[in-house]
Amino acid sequence: MIPPGLLPEGFRDRLPPQADASARLVRRVLDTAALHGYERVSPPLAEFEAGLVGRLKSAKAQDLLRVVDPLSQRTLALRPDITAQVGRIAATRMAHHPRPVRLSYAGPVLKLKASQLRPERELMQVGAELIGLDSVAAASEIVMVAIEALERAGVAGITLDFTLPDLVDTLAGGPLPMDPAQTEAVKTLLDAKDAGGLAAKDALAFLPLVEAAGPFETALARLRAFDMGGALTSRLDALEQIAAPLKGRVTLTLDPTERHGFEYQSWFGFSLFAAGVSGEIGRGGSYAIAHEDGREEPAIGFSLYCDPLVDAGIGARERRRLFIPFGTDPAISAKIRADGWVTVAALTASDSAEAQICSHVLRDGVAVPV
Amino acid sequence: MADPIIIAVPKGRILEEALPLLARAGIAPEAAFSDDSSRALSFSTNNPGISLIRVRAFDVATFVAHGAAQLGIVGSDVLLEFDYSELYAPVDLGIGHCRLSVAEPKALAETDDPRSWSHVRVATKYPNLTRRHFEARGVQAECVKLNGAMELAPMLGLSSRIVDLVSSGKTLKENGLVEVEVITQVSARLIVNRAAFKTRAAEVVPLVDKFREIAGGRDAA
Numbered sequence: 290m291i292p293p294g295l296l297p298e299g300f301r302d303r304l305p306p307q308a309d310a311s312a313r314l315v316r317r318v319l320d321t322a323a324l325h326g327y328e329r330v331s332p333p334l335a336e337f338e339a340g341l342v343g344r345l346k347s348a349k350a351q352d353l354l355r356v357v358d359p360l361s362q363r364t365l366a367l368r369p370d371i372t373a374q375v376g377r378i379a380a381t382r383m384a385h386h387p388r389p390v391r392l393s394y395a396g397p398v399l400k401l402k403a404s405q406l407r408p409e410r411e412l413m414q415v416g417a418e419l420i421g422l423d424s425v426a427a428a429s430e431i432v433m434v435a436i437e438a439l440e441r442a443g444v445a446g447i448t449l450d451f452t453l454p455d456l457v458d459t460l461a462g463g464p465l466p467m468d469p470a471q472t473e474a475v476k477t478l479l480d481a482k483d484a485g486g487l488a489a490k491d492a493l494a495f496l497p498l499v500e501a502a503g504p505f506e507t508a509l510a511r512l513r514a515f516d517m518g519g520a521l522t523s524r525l526d527a528l529e530q531i532a533a534p535l536k537g538r539v540t541l542t543l544d545p546t547e548r549h550g551f552e553y554q555s556w557f558g559f560s561l562f563a564a565g566v567s568g569e570i571g572r573g574g575s576y577a578i579a580h581e582d583g584r585e586e587p588a589i590g591f592s593l594y595c596d597p598l599v600d601a602g603i604g605a606r607e608r609r610r611l612f613i614p615f616g617t618d619p620a621i622s623a624k625i626r627a628d629g630w631v632t633v634a635a636l637t638a639s640d641s642a643e644a645q646i647c648s649h650v651l652r653d654g655v656a657v658p659v
Numbered sequence: 660m661a662d663p664i665i666i667a668v669p670k671g672r673i674l675e676e677a678l679p680l681l682a683r684a685g686i687a688p689e690a691a692f693s694d695d696s697s698r699a700l701s702f703s704t705n706n707p708g709i710s711l712i713r714v715r716a717f718d719v720a721t722f723v724a725h726g727a728a729q730l731g732i733v734g735s736d737v738l739l740e741f742d743y744s745e746l747y748a749p750v751d752l753g754i755g756h757c758r759l760s761v762a763e764p765k766a767l768a769e770t771d772d773p774r775s776w777s778h779v780r781v782a783t784k785y786p787n788l789t790r791r792h793f794e795a796r797g798v799q800a801e802c803v804k805l806n807g808a809m810e811l812a813p814m815l816g817l818s819s820r821i822v823d824l825v826s827s828g829k830t831l832k833e834n835g836l837v838e839v840e841v842i843t844q845v846s847a848r849l850i851v852n853r854a855a856f857k858t859r860a861a862e863v864v865p866l867v868d869k870f871r872e873i874a875g876g877r878d879a880a
Contacts, residue, residue: 298863406745435747448858454829484871485735485751500871502856503864538722542860549744562858566728569746569854 299403299410303599310604311510313651314442314595315395315415317604321438322417324428332374332621334396338366344376344502344574345553346585367399370502371414372592376578379420380586381627384405388421395543407568409596416573418590423575427589431573432531435591439571443603446564450539451505451528452547454554456521457495464517479546498546505541508547512545524556531557553577561593566601570594611643612650612659621654630656664709664855664862667723667731670718673847677732684866685712685871695734708862714770720746720850729855729863736824736845740788747856750871755847757826759785761840768837782812783822784786792822792842793870810834 296302303311319329338355340435353366371394374568379390382640396413403410415458417434432449439447457476467475475495478486482499501511512525532541550572551558559656560568573591580586598604614637622632641658642650649656666686668677681688687705691697692710692713702711712728716737724743736759738748759780763771776798783789786802793800801851805812809821810830824845825838849870856863 406743446858448860450847450857482851483738483749483848484749485846486748488751489844500868502749504860507864540858540860542857544857558708560857562854564858567854 292312292549297410299400299408301409301411306605306608307599310606311413311595311599313604313606314461314598314604315413317529318415318438318593319393320396321441322391322393322434325417325434325437326393327391327417327419327434330375330378330392330394331396332368332371332378333578334368335365337361338364340377341368341373341547342364344373344579345381354399354401362631368650369398370398371398371416372418372576372590375418375590376420376588379418379588380578380580383579389427390420391417392420393417403543409437413595415595416571416590416592416594418588420588421586423555423587423589425530425624428527429531431589432559432592433534435559435571435573435593436535438593439561439563443596444570444598446540448542448546448562448564449535450542450547450560450562451532452543452551452560452574453521453528453545453556453559454523454551454558455556456498456524459520460495460517463520467492474548474643476548480548482546492500495546502544502546503542505543508543508545512543527557558591559591561591563598563601563603566597566603568597570597608646608648610645610647610649611656612645612647614651615640617651621651625651625656664730664859665712665728666709666864667712667714667719667728667733669719669733670713671716673682673734673755673798674713674791674825677752677847680732680752680754680870680873682749686871712840717741723850723852726852726854729851729859730866732847733850734824734845734847735843736788738772738848739843740785742787745853747851747853749851749867750849750874751876752847752849757824757845759788759822759842759845760825760838761820761822761842762825762831762836762838763820765835765837767813767819768839770809771839773840779820781820781822782809782818783812784809785822788842789822810836 305456338353349466353369354365355364358365375392375394383390388573398414400410417613419431436447457479461472474490475492478490479495479498484496484499487493487496497515501508501515509525512521516522535541551574553576554574556575559572560569561571563570571591571593577585578588609631611630611632613632613634615638626632634648647659649658668674686709688702688711688742691699692702700712704711714722716733719733720737720741720743722728734755752872778799779793780801781789782803782805784806786804790800791803803818809823812818812821813836814834828838831838851863851867
């Protein structure tokens with residue numbers, strides 16, 4: 290027998306006030322994106338597995354929670370990420386819309402496995418995607434919307450970490466030729482900044498990339514010094530341009546070989562961190578959407594994950610609830626709600642402000658602290 | 660003032676060699692740190708911005724991966740065992756050298772051909788690493804997790820083989836075991852929590868640079 294209330298590993302109920310905080314965070318992010326012209330799409334929780342994979346060029350096979358649909362006998366998968374679904378919408382039902390298309394979304398996503406570091410299997414993802422462009426101008430807009438959204442959601446001490454997801458491939462294809470069989474292993478080592486491992490793999494030529502990571506200005510200078518034959522110049526110039534308006538507003542870092550979660554990104558990627566939150570809170574970057582005719586369309590976007598923010602107490606606000614005693618004229622409570630109060634009406638004579646966790650009580654038409 | 664940077668250091672084998680490195684990085688722990696009778700776990704240093712915690716080697720990785728400590732010093736054996744995604748290992752400190760090996764009783768080794776294995780039963784402190792290692796060469800490893808005294812396992816029939824750290828090979832020899840396969844060379848690494856590396860880059864990155872310089876100097880010497 291399953292003990293009452295027990296949920297599967299990695300799932301949980303959110304109660305008041307955390308559930309409200311989560312909803313508030315989602316709303317603020319979507320509202321910010323809406324102000325910049327991003328309109329909401331709402332893809333389904335599950336779809337055919339074939340539709341979920343392969344739309345974005347991913348190096349890694351994804352772990353999906355799958356079921357066989359008893360109706361169609363096809364494999365369904367629960368979405369692990371909404372970005373791919375937005376890509377599908379852009380490439381099918383909205384393929385005829387003029388580009389760029391600006392779309393936003395929010396909803397729960399499911400991971401097959403939880404880890405000790407990220408024990409949740411269900412996450413609330415919210416984000417925005419710009420489809421049809423992945424230029425510096427597009428990147429600047431997406432980064433700005435992401436930062437603005439976090440600020441409006443009340444997140445303080447934001448760190449924006451830039452990365453160049455296709456850097457190793459670019460270098461391996463040019464100034465630092467590498468045995469293709471080795472590339473994956475080297476990328477993994479670079480992702481873990483494993484200096485000892487790189488030495489063991491005879492890939493010391495890449496070590497300056499590990500050493501370059503750090504505060505934006507110093508990292509940029511180190512990369513410019515490392516830049517062989519100018520293979521990186523245009524990318525570094527682009528990063529500088531994107532970073533310029535953000536100086537002083539958020540902490541900027543640059544980590545050229547970061548690959549955590551950048552399985553499908555192309556030239557540009559970024560991760561977001563916040564003071565007091567232990568892990569990453571969001572990420573974004575440029576990528577390509579595959580169309581049915583084999584064409585690849587550039588796109589760029591960001592996703593935020595609300596749960597670590599809610600757990601860190603962000604989005605919470607003081608519970609101001611006004612207790613309306615039994616028998617009060619409904620017109621009075623309506624007027625007081627119009628003034629911005631949250632009212633909690635007593636439905637029986639025995640109810641009390643304490644029982645309803647109210648901060649204030651209505652006495653003679655005035656809100657008095659409890 | 661902001662929270663201090665916490666460096667997790669392991670009890671035991673690596674600590675002795677790590678202290679001179681810390682000293683060269685300008686980090687001198689308070690007196691209680693070297694006092695074996697002290698029960699304290701957390702220590703201040705001469706630098707008010709840095710404090711130390713002393714925990715088991717395996718816990719160094721866990722503390723740092725969760726961001727409870729920002730930096731740590733730990734053997735690459737531990738990093739391979741956990742394979743934590745939130746850890747960076749930007750500096751090979753060049754200390755605590757040893758190797759992780761498969762060993763078995765001398766009598767078994769005389770007739771044994773590792774090429775013919777399909778299934779092995781192994782006693783080890785490193786079940787994940789061991790399973791991965793054997794899997795990569797097409798062998799299924801059934802692991803018995805022990806926390807110490809691995810050498811007893813073959814003797815008492817708990818398992819036929821062990822996977823453990825070997826430095827001189829003396830312990831193996833004294834227990835009638837021989838090393839049959841080296842899984843990996845091990846050395847101590849400076850590890851950094853991924854989020855701390857970004858959000859506290861201004862404090863963390865110069866520290867990493869300093870350790871890199873110190874470790875680099877050692878290699879050249």
